[in-house]
Ligand code: SF4
């Protein structure tokens with residue numbers, strides 16, 4: 379029993395209520411790839427000859443994205459940033475376990491694609507956990523430090539390794555959660571900046587794209603499973619209590635009562651933006667950081683360099699959130 | 700009886716129901732999980748008989 383695939387009436391593996399569409403394994407894979415290809419083309423994310431760098435975390439979204447881009451014929455390599463994160467805050471177990479999944483996938487697609495690995499502790503002498511501890515005692519300091527390090531290093535590596543575009547695995551639920559946070563706080567500037575494509579700048583910002591932003595998170599987990607891509611199911615120890623998780627929960631309970639809520643919330647936002655309902659986003663004037671040469675809005679050192687230059691606090695002074 | 704595993708914990712429930720009801724019985728949102736039986740994904744509308752082993756997977760990640 380159960381729902382039949384709309385295309386072949388075989389056993390369906392997923393029912394996407396917001397599209398009123400149930401599909402079997404083969405037709406679901408075909409559907410995802412077809413719609414990813416259309417989405418990429420429609421929003422001019424990638425040109426066929428572009429060398430693409432995929433930001434890989436070892437999770438379902440980024441590994442599915444890498445797999446999809448390769449299946450669509452793109453020249454796509456991966457980069458894993460080893461942040462050195464773990465539950466007990468002095469080891470890097472979580473990051474190392476995540477890396478294993480990235481490596482495993484990379485081996486399965488070698489030599490067609492390669493994986494670059496950047497170890498933050500090896501390059502800067504401290505893991506993100508240790509860097510964050512040097513910073514202010516703010517709530518969620520690990521995530522702020524982590525986000526800053528990832529943004530900086532992904533931009534730098536994409537440019538230095540000579541890739542045309544950086545692709546990230548943000549799904550629709552990720553984007554809708556960000557939008558919800560920004561709407562609740564009326565952060566109109568942030569909303570104006572939230573886009574599927576961020577163009578390259580003459581000052582050295584690389585082009586960034588989100589090819590999975592039309593898919594629900596649930597679909598991406600299903601995609602990884604049906605494609606037989608092992609991914610890390612364990613959560614980052616610092617994600618506990620993250621506001622984005624709270625927004626996702628709220629959005630999913632609305633989705634449960636009324637399917638299509640998330641899809642509509644996000645896509646109507648994109649449409650409204652296109653119609654000019656939000657102020658035009660004017661990127662700030664950027665200079666180059668005196669130390670690392672990355673683009674920055676501030677004079678002197680960029681936020682990343684200021685963060686990693688802070689002296690480490692002695693262990694034991696760390697305040698737990 | 701059906702056995703349901705989720706995040707390392709095992710639950711035992713009465714059979715003859717749908718996946719959607721099993722998910723709800725555990726206090727979970729069907730939008731936030733996927734269900735598997737015999738290593739295959741099954742849709743929430745699937746009817747489950749008296750005996751089965753079901754695995755639920757959380758699809759939400761954050762940070
Ligand atoms: S949850 Fe926070 S610390 Fe963990 S990977 Fe995400 S942003 Fe980084």
Ligand SMILES: [Zn+2]
Nearest residue numbers: 383386402405
């Ligand atoms: Zn089919």
Ligand SMILES: [Zn+2]
Nearest residue numbers: 667670680683
């Ligand atoms: Zn700098």
